[in-house]
Amino acid sequence: MSVRTSTLDGGVGLIEVKGSLVGGEETDALRKAIAGFVDREYSKLILDLGGVTYLNSTAIGVLMQGFTSYARRNWQLKLCGINKKIDSIFVITKLTLVFDVHDTRKAALASFA
Numbered sequence: 337m338s339v340r341t342s343t344l345d346g347g348v349g350l351i352e353v354k355g356s357l358v359g360g361e362e363t364d365a366l367r368k369a370i371a372g373f374v375d376r377e378y379s380k381l382i383l384d385l386g387g388v389t390y391l392n393s394t395a396i397g398v399l400m401q402g403f404t405s406y407a408r409r410n411w412q413l414k415l416c417g418i419n420k421k422i423d424s425i426f427v428i429t430k431l432t433l434v435f436d437v438h439d440t441r442k443a444a445l446a447s448f449a
Contacts, residue, residue, distance in 0.1 A: 339362070
């Protein structure tokens with residue numbers, strides 16, 4: 337599992353996640369990455385989950401924690417690149433009603449405008 341951070345044009349933060357998110361070090365890394373963008377006051381953040389092969393309830397909790405941190409500040413957090421397996425989890429848990437999910441990073445970036 338890897339978590340890579342960068343920034344995009346317009347001051348948008350980007351977190352790219354690859355591998356399984358099942359708790360432990362990988363979810364801690366994601367939590368810290370999100371908190372880092374909050375601390376640096378990036379009001380727009382994209383989580384690219386295109387490389388995520390599996391996630392469990394611990395990972396969903398980290399995503400919700402990030403969403404709450406952003407929503408509380410009236411900032412925007414968007415998800416992109418979710419594969420069909422992960423999308424099924426989001427549909428079943430009704431997280432598609434909570435998160436702003438886009439097929440591609442480009443679409444997520446354009447949605448900030």
